[in-house]
Amino acid sequence: MYSSSLADAPQIREPLHAPVAHLIRGGVIEGIHYGSVAVLHPDGTPAFQLGDIEAAFYPRSAVKPLQAVAMVRAGLPLDGDLLSLAAASHSGEEVHLKGTQRILELAGLTEDDLRNVPDLPFDPAVRDTWIREGRGPSRLAQNCSGKHAAMLYTCKLNGWSLEDYLDPGHPLQKAIAEIVEDLTGQRIAQVTVDGCGAPLFSISLHGLARAAARITTAAPGTPESRVADAMRDHAEMASGTGRDVAALMRAVPGLLAKDGFEGVQVAALPDGRAIAVKIADGANRARIPVAAAALARAGVDPTLLTQFAGEPLLGGGAPVGEIRPVRALDPLPRP
Numbered sequence: 001m002y003s004s005s006l007a008d009a010p011q012i013r014e015p016l017h018a019p020v021a022h023l024i025r026g027g028v029i030e031g032i033h034y035g036s037v038a039v040l041h042p043d044g045t046p047a048f049q050l051g052d053i054e055a056a057f058y059p060r061s062a063v064k065p066l067q068a069v070a071m072v073r074a075g076l077p078l079d080g081d082l083l084s085l086a087a088a089s090h091s092g093e094e095v096h097l098k099g100t101q102r103i104l105e106l107a108g109l110t111e112d113d114l115r116n117v118p119d120l121p122f123d124p125a126v127r128d129t130w131i132r133e134g135r136g137p138s139r140l141a142q143n144c145s146g147k148h149a150a151m152l153y154t155c156k157l158n159g160w161s162l163e164d165y166l167d168p169g170h171p172l173q174k175a176i177a178e179i180v181e182d183l184t185g186q187r188i189a190q191v192t193v194d195g196c197g198a199p200l201f202s203i204s205l206h207g208l209a210r211a212a213a214r215i216t217t218a219a220p221g222t223p224e225s226r227v228a229d230a231m232r233d234h235a236e237m238a239s240g241t242g243r244d245v246a247a248l249m250r251a252v253p254g255l256l257a258k259d260g261f262e263g264v265q266v267a268a269l270p271d272g273r274a275i276a277v278k279i280a281d282g283a284n285r286a287r288i289p290v291a292a293a294a295l296a297r298a299g300v301d302p303t304l305l306t307q308f309a310g311e312p313l314l315g316g317g318a319p320v321g322e323i324r325p326v327r328a329l330d331p332l333p334r335p
Contacts, residue, residue: 025321042272060260070179072223086150091240092121183211293325
């Protein structure tokens, strides 16, 4: 257990973001992405920071590993692929749908018990096939369905009510909030509703990175370690085939990584080094290049990260530019 002494909630203010990436087209800076980046030492203190890592922000789905830890602490017996799915923003592939159905079956429940928002699969190719087959939005296909199924299973095991499991005052959500504060080491600044309908907690970027580090450095067999192992061993269940966050975990030994909507990325290594990124305008195209640069800044071998430089900017169908993290993120000075 961590210390019961929690820091105050981060301040709710306009974040003082800084430039984190340039869009270079034909040698000219065409655009600038602003954001914030935290790189932590193994002891949780900042090794590098850019922008505003202490302001309150919403981690979106990057908080799912913390939610999964809370559910395991509350008795959720899942491991392996199903526990990874419980922490997933999945692509809606058949393996994800079948996995979510397995969790519901273990709980003696069905898709009708889910309270997440019906949606089409997240992956564009899977979504296109779904539409061609005449299938409409469903709660099972929505990218958070694994988490919601695990929430229901946790409630069933504890004898908690099912119909209102998304209410912030529900015992499940109160338990999750307690673990979010425990792992981040700070009080929650604000509670709202995420896109899927679940409560969403406002923390700091520093706190998010610290929580990821605590999950990866936890002793074997602990809820934290079980979640980290499940996500790393079954990276495609936590995201999807071809997703960059799964590729990142495969490329860097021992890395735990989770993305979130609105340009959020967190990642941590087994020794406690961690990074967290927020792209101010929510642009997904800048998320992975900036995160890869932050990991190199944290000491990850840059040769392991070359595939995460980002998609090239095209002109007439040919590469004419790139998304380039700012110089401040370089692990070594550029020539």
